[in-house]
Amino acid sequence: MSDEKRQAALDYHAKPIPGKLSVEVTKPTQTAKHLAMAYSPGVAEPCREIAKDPENAYRYTGKGNLVAVVSDGSAILGLGNLGPLASKPVMEGKGVLFKRFAGINAVDVEVEADSPQAFIDTVANIANTWGGINLEDIKAPECFEIEAALKSRCSIPVFHDDQHGTAIVTAAGLLNALDIAGKTLDAARIVCLGAGSAAIACMKLLIECGAKAENIFMLDRKGVIHSGRDDLNEYKAQFATETELRTLDDAIDGADVFVGLSGPDLLKPEQLKKMASDPVVFACSNPDPEIHPDLARETRSDVIMGTGRSDYPNQVNNVLGFPFIFRGALDVRASAINEAMKIAAVHALKDIAREPVTQEVLEAYELDSLEFGRGYIIPTPVDSRLLEKIPAAVAQAAVDSGVATRPYPAHYPLKSVKDIYG
């Protein structure tokens, strides 16, 4: 990043007040009467009601629209393990996106824990007063154990965004990109650089969407994950292929798709040149992609390119997923976010990109026109149809798959965040 952009980003976070989030009061508080209701003695009444029936928490507190964004800072973006405190700008940022795009109140919770069990216990012990738990930037393989344990201990949705948010958006973008390339997921040869939480979840979801496991080559720092390796944890071992390929150079030869969930500048122009025609390259390491989109396009004019960033076309980033998926899950008070809900989100997201782009989007991106094609395979985050379509698809899937504890919302589809309370 240039010095100028770096300083602008720091100033944005520092001024006029530090941070990006604030808390707002939703009830009148001007008079003594108001205060006597907001606080003692009036506040005792909802306490008694909730003690009688926990369901009343949804009526008398903000629980139903409140998500905890929880991290231990062990895998912050593609920056690595910088610890809980340094993860706070990202977690506040997720809160900003939850609120801006889906009207959800989200508060960051950074946990200092010296073991996965300590982290699990901390989160499980506070979970019940939230509407949902969004786990963020927790390193693999610990994130898998943490998510599984929390899902079994909590009756509210627990969702590891880096796994499932990223996977949903990647799958939606990839289905569209392959279509534009005249290819299909079941025949695509896919190279996944990275074997962390996002990589493993993305490849799992792609297989659920039709990709063939034998066509997927996943690489960790030591190279291709193959069946002859004896240094694989159980999560990576699921992707071990029977192959002679060992390096990225080997695997990329003739590949249709490159999904990068690793680190900056790890895909070289010479490697991109070896990919099949109309290669799909999702270089999703944040903030710096595996190959810069300008360099990729200079190298191959037929590349269909996505990154995780807001400042380039085709932003394949979980911002297109988590706000809207939680919106749908909260609104039917789902007990979990299951596979059916994730797949419903993939298709809703994918289909929006195929509809004409709205004026609102053109203005936000200062464009005269934008059409489904190489430069536009996935909707932009400012598209209000995300709020209209994704929560509706997710809520319906929750109802159909039996995890909703409330019916499909009568006030759906949502036209704006102002409509969220019906």
Ligand SMILES: O=C([O-])CC(=O)C(=O)O
């Ligand atoms: O925050 C982002 O831009 C996407 C994300 O979850 C990550 O990179 O960990």
Ligand SMILES: [Mg+2]
């Ligand atoms: Mg993340």
